[in-house]
Amino acid sequence: MGLAPLLALALLCAAVPGAADPLKPDSLKPVSLKPWTSDQIPPLALDRLDGPPVDLATLRGQPVVVHFFATWCAPCIEEMASLDAFAASAGAPVVLAVNVGEVEARLRTFFRTRPVAFPILLDRDRATMKAWKVEGLPASFVLDRELRPALKTEEPLDWTSPAVTNALAALSPQAASPVQPMRDKGETPR
Amino acid sequence: MISRRDMLKTGAAAAAALSAPRLAFAQEAPFAPKPGPWRDFAVTTRLDLTASGKAQAWIPLPSVREEEWIKTGKNDWKTNATLAEVVRDPKYGAELLHVAFKEGEVAPYVEVRSSFALRDRAEDLAAKGIVPALGDADRKLYLEATELMPTDGIVKETAEKAAAGKTSDIDKARAIYEWVVANTFRDAKTRGCGTGDVASMLRTGNLGGKCADLNALYVALVRSAGIPARDIYGLRVAPSKFGYKSLGAGSEVVTKAQHCRAEVWLDGYGWVATDPADVRKVVLEEPPGNNTVDNPKVVAARQVLFGAWEGNWLGYNVAHDVVLPGSKHKVGFLMYPQAEVAGALLDCLDPDTFKYSIKSAEITA
Numbered sequence: 408m409g410l411a412p413l414l415a416l417a418l419l420c421a422a423v424p425g426a427a428d429p430l431k432p433d434s435l436k437p438v439s440l441k442p443w444t445s446d447q448i449p450p451l452a453l454d455r456l457d458g459p460p461v462d463l464a465t466l467r468g469q470p471v472v473v474h475f476f477a478t479w480c481a482p483c484i485e486e487m488a489s490l491d492a493f494a495a496s497a498g499a500p501v502v503l504a505v506n507v508g509e510v511e512a513r514l515r516t517f518f519r520t521r522p523v524a525f526p527i528l529l530d531r532d533r534a535t536m537k538a539w540k541v542e543g544l545p546a547s548f549v550l551d552r553e554l555r556p557a558l559k560t561e562e563p564l565d566w567t568s569p570a571v572t573n574a575l576a577a578l579s580p581q582a583a584s585p586v587q588p589m590r591d592k593g594e595t596p597r
Numbered sequence: 598m599i600s601r602r603d604m605l606k607t608g609a610a611a612a613a614a615l616s617a618p619r620l621a622f623a624q625e626a627p628f629a630p631k632p633g634p635w636r637d638f639a640v641t642t643r644l645d646l647t648a649s650g651k652a653q654a655w656i657p658l659p660s661v662r663e664e665e666w667i668k669t670g671k672n673d674w675k676t677n678a679t680l681a682e683v684v685r686d687p688k689y690g691a692e693l694l695h696v697a698f699k700e701g702e703v704a705p706y707v708e709v710r711s712s713f714a715l716r717d718r719a720e721d722l723a724a725k726g727i728v729p730a731l732g733d734a735d736r737k738l739y740l741e742a743t744e745l746m747p748t749d750g751i752v753k754e755t756a757e758k759a760a761a762g763k764t765s766d767i768d769k770a771r772a773i774y775e776w777v778v779a780n781t782f783r784d785a786k787t788r789g790c791g792t793g794d795v796a797s798m799l800r801t802g803n804l805g806g807k808c809a810d811l812n813a814l815y816v817a818l819v820r821s822a823g824i825p826a827r828d829i830y831g832l833r834v835a836p837s838k839f840g841y842k843s844l845g846a847g848s849e850v851v852t853k854a855q856h857c858r859a860e861v862w863l864d865g866y867g868w869v870a871t872d873p874a875d876v877r878k879v880v881l882e883e884p885p886g887n888n889t890v891d892n893p894k895v896v897a898a899r900q901v902l903f904g905a906w907e908g909n910w911l912g913y914n915v916a917h918d919v920v921l922p923g924s925k926h927k928v929g930f931l932m933y934p935q936a937e938v939a940g941a942l943l944d945c946l947d948p949d950t951f952k953y954s955i956k957s958a959e960i961t962a
Binding site: 477480481482516532 | 744747750751784786787788791792794796797798799800801803805926927929941942943944945946947949950951
């Protein structure tokens with residue numbers, strides 16, 4: 408083989424548009440939640456993995472995190488442990504983890520070895536993801552006690568980081584105050 | 598996980614290789630698929646369900662009708678199902694065998710044998726020919742977004758970056774192919790062939806995955822550039838005759854040998870074979886593994902897999918978002934057998950809960 412193909416390859420590698428973009432995180436980046444404004448919150452009423460259905464509207468009075476994820480999504484998996492620790496911490500908002508389009512049998516297998524402290528909701532036909540205008544996974548939305556839009560992110564977060572804690576504390580004093588969160592311990596497969 | 602820095606390192610390695618002698622691969626058969634004799638194959642798929650409730654199953658059948666490289670043959674089956682019917686997806690023409698078992702069937706099973714013939718593909722991209730134009734309906738179909746492959750937003754923006762400065766369809770399609778090869782990676786941890794959620798891949802920057810991810814990304818990017826393209830979901834059925842261990846079936850058992858490829862429509866050429874995901878497979882898996890992009894086998898695969906592929910792979914169909922007949926469930930693509938028991942879809946990637954096997958045999962008279 409001559410040098411020409413290698414030269415072309417090397418030049419091509421150098422010239423690929425976007426090749427130097429910071430497209431892929433090596434791990435969770437130090438990002439935080441951003442303000443989220445929306446005229447209205449889309450409905451969210453879904454079946455729950457091995458539990459009764461959940462309707463967001465019934466959770467008024469508590470801050471809520473709505474988190475969209477899938478088990479094939481590597482950043483989602485990276486994020487899951489910190490989200491679980493966050494959900495289990497005192498005074499944390501209710502966390503609703505919405506799985507997008509996966510088979511329940513696969514979810515049971517996944518969470519059997521990675522138990523979590525929040526309910527797994529099933530967006531089987533992706534309709535909820537679309538209604539919430541989620542364009543990529545993971546994505547998380549924070550609603551205040553009145554279920555009004557407050558914060559969001561379309562990137563994986565370290566939910567135990569000071570940046571996230573501060574963002575939630577700044578949301579409202581109530582957001583960080585003790586509430587009786589919705590827990591799924593002993594119900595969601597662990 | 599391979600990082601962007603690693604990818605850039607491999608790019609730098611390619612430049613450094615300019616001064617390195619490259620002899621080893623020249624001594625082996627060149628990777629040069631070209632249309633030749635047809636090879637006859639039969640694939641046998643068997644499902645054994647453990648039913649605790651009403652069960653049904655769906656098995657993909659070879660249904661790509663492209664006489665240049667694949668000829669479909671008979672499908673035969675045996676089963677204790679009460680219903681067994683071939684169903685054709687109305688949108689894409691994907692065919693499947695749908696079987697339904699009576700409630701209380703102790704050991705539901707179905708075994709399907711599909712015969713077909715394959716040969717290599719290779720397009721002479723230097724010589725434009727006279728090819729009938731793609732029909733309006735097909736052009737529309739193979740330009741449209743699917744559930745997991747949007748063609749606007751970040752997908753379109755990425756395609757515009759990847760094909761910047763290119764004016765012809767062939768140059769755009771090749772530039773996007775090179776972008777996918779250079780910017781993605783095969784992730785060994787991805788289950789099955791991946792999912793193909795293109796927008797999530799681009800938005801998170803996590804460009805790792807397997808064929809259903811990387812080739813879906815290619816197809817979505819090409820479609821967003823206004824060029825018809827499609828994924829073909831299928832199965833590797835024989836070893837590579839060019840010595841690529843990573844690009845062929847390792848044995849007659851091909852239960853986990855699913856693979857999808859891609860095609861792009863280029864006026865004057867017709868449907869052109871591509872497979873950027875297999876370039877990344879050679880990078881990761883071709884012995885000794887974790888090869889740099891200047892590895893001669895990688896270089897050869899990268900040059901060949903825009904315009905050609907080897908006829909050791911069965912294409913089942915080009916369908917997306919397939920509603921399983923008789924079920925409420927829908928799958929993003931139909932490449933694996935599917936089954937449900939008591940209304941719950943089984944995990945086609947989990948052999949512990951869904952037992953099936955697929956065997957391939959070359960039929961030599």
